[in-house]
Amino acid sequence: MPKQFTSVWIREPRQPKASGLRLDQIIAAAVELLDAEGLDALSMRKIGAKLDAGATSLYWHVANKDELLEWVLDEFWGMVEVPEPDEAPWREVLSNFAYNFRDTLRAHPWGASLIGRLPSMGPNSLRLTDRLRRTYIRMGFRGIDTYLASGTVMSYVLGVVTPEIAWSKTYGDATIDRETVITMMESVSGDYPELMADYREISPTDTDVARAMAFDFGLLCILDGLEHRVPGTRPER
Incomplete structure (x- = not known):
């Protein structure tokens, strides 16, 4: 059985809320944590704590950690x-x-x-x-x-x-x-x-x-x- 391919880039993006966290804030916080602590230490909980936000605010934009890492990887390519x-x-x-x-x-x-x-x-x-x-x-x-x-x-x-x-x-x-x-x-x-x-x-x-x-x-x-x-x-x- 072939592995089912999925990506954050092929799903319908969530519309931003009028207030609360923005996706770019979440990505920036993830990059800062990755630079400071490395990939193994990254977690949604730490990102939420860094942004003083609850899980609901994070998961409105990203379904899971892998989706977040896809955003982060594209941020990396933008630096090159x-x-x-x-x-x-x-x-x-x-x-x-x-x-x-x-x-x-x-x-x-x-x-x-x-x-x-x-x-x-x-x-x-x-x-x-x-x-x-x-x-x-x-x-x-x-x-x-x-x-x-x-x-x-x-x-x-x-x-x-x-x-x-x-x-x-x-x-x-x-x-x-x-x-x-x-x-x-x-x-x-x-x-x-x-x-x-x-x-x-x-x-x-x-x-x-x-x-x-x-x-x-x-x-x-x-x-x-x-x-x-x-x-x-x-x-x-």
Whole structure:
């Protein structure tokens, strides 16, 4: 039996009451709680307490927590800025998208847990998707390749940032002493002297710098590779 698909975006929205809570207030409170306490700690009860409102006021707008999270996910997509593709070269559009997506995930790490878990069918999601679609079409992609190319960049950013989020969740803002790490590695890497020498010589001392370098290098490789995949074109050098 196929799973019955449902989404907040395909049900008739409730008309706002003349007084009382507005939906945007509920979404904003949910985002604040998610930023402060994380996805696992979010509850309708906490949102009601934050807004000094009863359950009836909340459930007038959202039937359950999953519906609220769909609204919140679309709010997340609204934070990811993408230039208008008719006003900038495609590399500028995709680079801006990738870096803004990365920054938004780092600022709101709960977003990574919602992407793929819930439908992205809201107005912000569709607006972003359409801008990316038009960017890839301007590059020369057609048909399903347009969306495969878009998914490649999206997956790259998620793949890089998700381990960063996991690290931050475990260690917070704690600074890891590089010399301590080197000492630990030396105790287990005796069979790999060249690997250890590389680590001593070329690994950045600043974790944020290392992550920025890695992200930039990988993104350039992705964009170069996509440029080579455009049918009937030769990349300019």
